[in-house]
């Protein structure tokens with residue numbers, strides 16, 4: 001599998017894009033750990049790192065949805081919750097050698113590409129025109145040292 005960031009994943013929102021890039025970075029780290037035949041414990045630690053960052057990202061994205069008054073926050077949150085349950089199941093299957101780490105990486109990488117381009121895209125589009133602005137809008141752009149991509153700052 002070739003794990004990489006593609007232009008279709010860029011949604012034009014500094015908070016979402018920054019965290020998505022970090023998620024992709026951790027997918028690549030897991031891919032490298034597998035391909036360089038790291039120990040089981042090392043690979044499991046990297047999988048945990050990826051899962052924990054995914055949890056963090058979901059909470060962050062859910063907070064953003066609440067702050068901007070996104071109408072489908074409940075449905076979107078449910079999709080996140082389902083993935084986390086699936087990931088937990090896969091993690092324990094890998095631990096019990098009922099599944100390969102590649103399978104977990106395949107699941108999250110494919111899920112991520114599909115979810116970002118369909119579901120997260122809707123948040124980014126709503127965000128642009130929402131009169132409700134998120135707390136500390138522009139903080140991510142400041143952190144990155146890039147001009148803000150949001151309409152109001």
Ligand SMILES: [Fe+2]
Pocket residue numbers: 061076080115119120
């Ligand atoms: Fe999402």
Ligand SMILES: [Fe+2]
Pocket residue numbers: 016020057061116120
């Ligand atoms: Fe996301």
